[in-house]
Amino acid sequence: MVERKIRVLVAKPGLDGHDRGAKVVARALRDAGMEVIYTGLRQTPEMIAEAALQEDVDVIGISILSGAHMALVPRILELMKANGQDDVLLFLGGIIPEDDISQLKEMGVSGVYGPGASTEDIVTQIRADVLERA
Amino acid sequence: MKLSQALLNQNRLALSRILTQVENNSESGRSALNELFPHTGKAHLIGITGAPGTGKSTLVNQLALYYRKEKDYRIAILAVDPSSPFTGGAVLGDRVRMRDLSGDPNIFIRSMASRGSLGGLAQSTVAMVQVFDAAKFDVILIETVGAGQAEVDIAKLAHTTLVVEAPGLGDDIQAIKAGIMEIADILVINKADRPGVENTERALKGMLELAHPTRRVFQHHGQRMVVEAPSKAEEQNPIWIPEVKRTIAKDGEGINELCETIERHLTFLREGGEWVTRERTQLQSTFDSLLRENLFTRFLDELSPDAYEKTLSKIMKREESPWGAVEKILNGRKV
Ligand SMILES: Nc1nc2c(ncn2[C@@H]2O[C@H](COP(=O)(O)OP(=O)(O)OP(=O)(O)O)[C@@H](O)[C@H]2O)c(=O)[nH]1
Ligand SMILES: [Mg+2]
Numbered sequence: 001m002v003e004r005k006i007r008v009l010v011a012k013p014g015l016d017g018h019d020r021g022a023k024v025v026a027r028a029l030r031d032a033g034m035e036v037i038y039t040g041l042r043q044t045p046e047m048i049a050e051a052a053l054q055e056d057v058d059v060i061g062i063s064i065l066s067g068a069h070m071a072l073v074p075r076i077l078e079l080m081k082a083n084g085q086d087d088v089l090l091f092l093g094g095i096i097p098e099d100d101i102s103q104l105k106e107m108g109v110s111g112v113y114g115p116g117a118s119t120e121d122i123v124t125q126i127r128a129d130v131l132e133r134a
Numbered sequence: 135m136k137l138s139q140a141l142l143n144q145n146r147l148a149l150s151r152i153l154t155q156v157e158n159n160s161e162s163g164r165s166a167l168n169e170l171f172p173h174t175g176k177a178h179l180i181g182i183t184g185a186p187g188t189g190k191s192t193l194v195n196q197l198a199l200y201y202r203k204e205k206d207y208r209i210a211i212l213a214v215d216p217s218s219p220f221t222g223g224a225v226l227g228d229r230v231r232m233r234d235l236s237g238d239p240n241i242f243i244r245s246m247a248s249r250g251s252l253g254g255l256a257q258s259t260v261a262m263v264q265v266f267d268a269a270k271f272d273v274i275l276i277e278t279v280g281a282g283q284a285e286v287d288i289a290k291l292a293h294t295t296l297v298v299e300a301p302g303l304g305d306d307i308q309a310i311k312a313g314i315m316e317i318a319d320i321l322v323i324n325k326a327d328r329p330g331v332e333n334t335e336r337a338l339k340g341m342l343e344l345a346h347p348t349r350r351v352f353q354h355h356g357q358r359m360v361v362e363a364p365s366k367a368e369e370q371n372p373i374w375i376p377e378v379k380r381t382i383a384k385d386g387e388g389i390n391e392l393c394e395t396i397e398r399h400l401t402f403l404r405e406g407g408e409w410v411t412r413e414r415t416q417l418q419s420t421f422d423s424l425l426r427e428n429l430f431t432r433f434l435d436e437l438s439p440d441a442y443e444k445t446l447s448k449i450m451k452r453e454e455s456p457w458g459a460v461e462k463i464l465n466g467r468k469v
Contacts, residue, residue, distance in 0.1 A: 005247075005249075027225065030224055030225045031218075031223060033221045034223050035223060035226065035247045036226065037245050039229045040233070047233070047237070051243075053146060054150055054242055054244055055245060083147060084147045
């Protein structure tokens with residue numbers, strides 16, 4: 001029996017140059033046995049959706065520090081849908097104001113993790129979310 | 135519509151989904167391979183291997199740009215990275231160097247982890263390449279980290295194998311791994327902007343002169359590899375001597391020359407009959423391993439678990455040897 005691997009795309013959209021958080025999450029997911037496709041800095045929504053399509057991932061994780069989440073997230077979700085990937089989970093890391101979080105979740109974001117979130121919690125949550133979708 | 139039909143109609147989601155099914159060796163993956171097989175056998179498979187960090191992904195990015203611009207080829211990239219032996223997880227980071235390629239519908243990049251392939255190339259890698267082949271990509275670039283069996287396996291799978299070296303990794307002959315000459319069709323010295331490039335080149339050329347340019351015969355774990363006798367055409371043009379090429383992949387320098395050499399190698403393969411020989415070796419290897427796997431499973435299914443356990447315990451007590459037991463079981467079986 002081949003165990004089904006969880007594949008996750010980790011991307012860092014926006015123009016700010018910090019991907020430390022994204023890398024920490026990528027490593028934590030790897031250590032939890034997942035396969036993480038790391039795409040690096042300055043990814044446009046188009047690049048993220050394209051990579052997710054080619055990699056057939058179960059989950060997309062993006063790190064946004066620039067405050068542009070309310071512009072980026074709907075665009076990514078829209079592109080994912082156009083690609084037939086609306087069953088793929090999207091989670092967010094970064095500093096997101098409380099008011100926006102509920103809105104983002106309504107749009108379909110599966111989780112929002114602030115700087116205080118532990119990587120264990122993120123891993124556990126992603127596993128649970130993927131199982132629920134399957 | 136069936137997924138494999140959608141793939142043949144150039145549907146990218148279908149391609150991506152089939153790649154996953156094939157990677158997981160699922161029932162649906164195997165039936166897709168069966169349906170797609172008649173459409174394979176056309177793509178030029180190029181392997182890019184070498185030590186970590188030598189610039190393989192950067193080079194792949196440049197090769198793809200060249201083929202898009204100069205030839206209008208459709209390009210597939212399969213980037214293989216090792217899985218962690220402890221957790222089974224992996225961080226696949228080759229795409230970071232390939233951002234120039236995004237937004238082009240004629241390029242498809244897929245990352246894969248080596249999973250449990252014990253240092254060699256996963257059987258699923260070979261199968262995923264077949265899926266790309268059926269999807270009508272003209273060139274399939276396969277990046278693997280050069281290490282032991284994986285390197286030999288990539289040379290077996292690819293039509294043209296590039297081994298990527300970089301100056302400063304230790305420039306003497308000993309530092310360059312033995313066996314490289316059996317693997318490389320083209321030796322690339324990347325990072326030619328770095329000091330020490332002359333030393334690396336001298337070392338590689340020295341090894342080339344030492345190497346006996348004989349025909350390659352692949353021996354793989356006692357697998358039978360029939361290599362056909364060279365044809366007439368081959369006798370006239372019998373061998374390919376690996377060429378050494380310098381590149382600066384991060385600036386796109388030396389890429390045209392490298393691609394011309396790849397093109398020459400392709401002509402050599404096609405005109406010399408080597409293409410067919412390799413095709414046969416590769417397909418035979420696939421056929422044999424499937425046969426072995428399936429015969430074993432089927433045989434075990436027929437054998438009662440009880441009889442299996444009994445024989446094993448006899449072997450444990452040294453009442454019977456593994457050799458004798460196998461012969462006895464096989465003889466008792468009506469074929
Ligand atoms: N100086 C110099 N650096 C280069 C050149 N080509 C690539 N690099 C750099 O070398 C580093 C590694 O490049 P990659 O393309 O990721 O190397 P790789 O062999 O694919 O690495 P792995 O997949 O991790 O084994 C990057 O920082 C590149 O920018 C070059 O021609 N010259
Ligand atoms: Mg690489």
